[in-house]
Amino acid sequence: MTRFNPPAAENVIEVIRQSLDDLRKSERKVAETVLDNPQHILGATLAETAALALVSEPTVIRFCAAIGCEGFQDFKLRLARSLALGTLPTGSQLESEDTTSELIGKIFGYTISSLDWVRNRLDSRQVSQAIQILSNAQSIEFFGLGASGVVAIDAQQKFPLFGVPCGAPTDTHQQIMTAAMMKPGDVAVVISNTGLTLAMIEVAQTARESGAKVIAITGSRSPILAECDAGIIIETLENTNIYTPAISRIAALVVIDILSAAVGLRRDAEHGEKFANMKRLLLGQRRRLQNTKKM
Amino acid sequence: MTRFNPPAAENVIEVIRQSLDDLRKSERKVAETVLDNPQHILGATLAETAALALVSEPTVIRFCAAIGCEGFQDFKLRLARSLALGTLPTGSQLESEDTTSELIGKIFGYTISSLDWVRNRLDSRQVSQAIQILSNAQSIEFFGLGASGVVAIDAQQKFPLFGVPCGAPTDTHQQIMTAAMMKPGDVAVVISNTGLTLAMIEVAQTARESGAKVIAITGSRSPILAECDAGIIIETLENTNIYTPAISRIAALVVIDILSAAVGLRRDAEHGEKFANMKRLLLGQRRRLQNTKKM
DNA sequence: CTGTTTATGTAGTAATGCTACAAAAAATAC
DNA sequence: GTATTTTTTGTAGCATTACTACATAAACAG
Structure with missing residues (x-):
């Protein structure tokens, strides 16, 4: 029954990366699909995710359980939280037409997400x-x-x-x-x-x-x-x-x-x-x- | 039909706060319920949220639409993203027993969420x-x-x-x-x-x-x-x-x-x-x- | 090759989010 | 003040969605 200790998640993406080796073959397919484009999974439904990873729906659910989530919904919420930081800089290319508010948002966003990135890589x-x-x-x-x-x-x-x-x-x-x-x-x-x-x-x-x-x-x-x-x-x-x-x-x-x-x-x-x-x-x-x- | 321009959200919580006046009476009840305990809404279902705000389910959905979300699910995802920043500093009191990893997590977390706070208050x-x-x-x-x-x-x-x-x-x-x-x-x-x-x-x-x-x-x-x-x-x-x-x-x-x-x-x-x-x-x-x- | 264990998929179920429609409330006109 | 329109809210039903029990397939041990 017990496969390995369920990692009490905080940053799901990181957890997935670390659990990669402990996952079953088709579960790993899901993991890779998620890591490949987490942003897209956020907008996707269970069925879509399964189709994208070329596995069945229950496999996706088992994947969620394996990384310590309650279910697919819970997984998506955690994913959203992880991505909140990582996503911020998207489209944060500064443009001379930007309003001041946009500039503030972009630069703060870039700074914040960069700090998150640094944290995750600090030994x-x-x-x-x-x-x-x-x-x-x-x-x-x-x-x-x-x-x-x-x-x-x-x-x-x-x-x-x-x-x-x-x-x-x-x-x-x-x-x-x-x-x-x-x-x-x-x-x-x-x-x-x-x-x-x-x-x-x-x-x-x-x-x-x-x-x-x-x-x-x-x-x-x-x-x-x-x-x-x-x-x-x-x-x-x-x-x-x-x-x-x-x-x-x-x-x-x-x-x-x-x-x-x-x-x-x-x-x-x-x-x-x-x-x-x-x-x-x-x-x-x-x-x-x-x-x-x-x- | 058109009530007011739907605020293209980034930080939902902030959007809700700003939209408060433009909302209908019972929609505002939902808004207040969410602001009161956003963390709890994350774990709740549409029905539960409606019950908590003492309104019907469609009202909650209309509320979501009013603040620029696609639906309840989309709303929850955005909420999760907003909360990712705001929640970080919880329990970040430094203790001398903290491991280095904990210290890193707390100080980065505190810094990141503080920057978010500053951004929201910058004129x-x-x-x-x-x-x-x-x-x-x-x-x-x-x-x-x-x-x-x-x-x-x-x-x-x-x-x-x-x-x-x-x-x-x-x-x-x-x-x-x-x-x-x-x-x-x-x-x-x-x-x-x-x-x-x-x-x-x-x-x-x-x-x-x-x-x-x-x-x-x-x-x-x-x-x-x-x-x-x-x-x-x-x-x-x-x-x-x-x-x-x-x-x-x-x-x-x-x-x-x-x-x-x-x-x-x-x-x-x-x-x-x-x-x-x-x-x-x-x-x-x-x-x-x-x-x-x-x- | 056979029996056992493990991994994956199929089919069905419960519940969730959402929509069409109706009732109620509010606003406006007369 | 009543009637009529407009706006707001709720009811009931529908389509989807996430999830579970079971069956099949694969891997493994002897």
Whole structure:
């Protein structure tokens, strides 16, 4: 009776992909048909789906049961939910005739669905490894150029909140100097979307030679990983359109959020209380700025 | 026959809310029932929904038609899609026992649904106004501190791609100086999540006195708006949890994407071709960095 | 090759969504 | 205020749809 544990679904599409091997031959035909064009299945009826997969209707139903759904209807609902994110960017080619509302919808939609895509491809083991290293860091330096430089600066603003002193030098000379001055116990986080930028590869090498641990955050399985102790790959869907928002930097910011939250939670017991004060100090800063104003 | 133009749906829940006034009495009962507990309707059948709203089944169907759906099934699918975003953050309180996978899921989920929230509350007229001003700018200066400073730097990296020279001074003294040196035809974009930071208010005033147009990007209907020619309010849901990702900076980046894309599209005819070159130059820059390396 | 298990399809059933029509309510005209 | 039209809502029936019991076919073991 029991074939395998029914995967408690959240993202059906992902579940189907993972269950592919456990399915029977004709059930797999259904699975492939669904994966091939999920959007179309949404509009289709049970009979149509069966015809499309060249199987009988009950097989489709058994397929639904196999992936943990109550029935075909339930399956379609879950599918709709999964597709809500993945579907958003359809027809999101920006056009100069677009109204502002359309532009807002398209760019937000594209950003949201891209983030979903990134999430599904993020390797939690890579992230765990990075957290492990960061948790034990005495100090952290973030390195990046261009858009990745923005991410580095952002990270440098977040981590101190959890009791880790850190920096983010912005120009290549400062970066190499800082990397050269690092010492065992320190951690260097090198951010490079392409992973090809030579200046960044060099920073990674230098930091490592100085005895620091090196973590890379990059957009693909790129050369820079060879110079690092841990690497987080943020896979974004390439989009050649000029006006397309650069999703990689936003995805990287979210990863920074994850890392800082994880490190923060680990240090919670020790530094948790300090945070409330920090926030009050920041508030005070805003007041004090008024007095030091006119240069 | 024709009652009102059927709203081409995207987010059904939003459509329902907007259509409330145009609906008939008993259709509105259905609408309210759905809005009251959309999650429950997803699992319900047509008959159940009708019973819950104390109306007949055809009324429910007419309701579906009125909000632009093909029928009850179609309505449920669209509802599922809308809810996919809105439901994500449930139970996303971060806990120190969370596994890395859970952490990733929660933070991405929170970010995604927050962006959806922001999108639904963004006033396209405010954005249009900002686009209008930016399109005519001779040069643009972005101002921000802390997390907003990161956004300013990001913006300063994007806009030049579309033919607008710009800057983003980072410390308060540079900011005031730059603001004081601006001239008619220039545009200052002042980014402040709180909208209370005095240094930023001052920058806005100074820039305006210099004859520049001033645009504010802020988190609420805040005092800084009084000093500006246009304002974009990015409403984010406050979350007091320490480790919660700062959604406002990410939302602001998306807004920057929208603004830059819009301005870019407007200048398309003139500057569109230049972009391809720009990208090639950037690639070359990566190579050249190797030679200038060792300080 | 035979018996057993597993996988798939056929045929029928219950229920679901939908439509034609009628009743009721509201609006308008006189 | 009544009559007539228009609009709104409900009733009853129909066509489809999803699903289930059973039978057949395929795979496998001995």
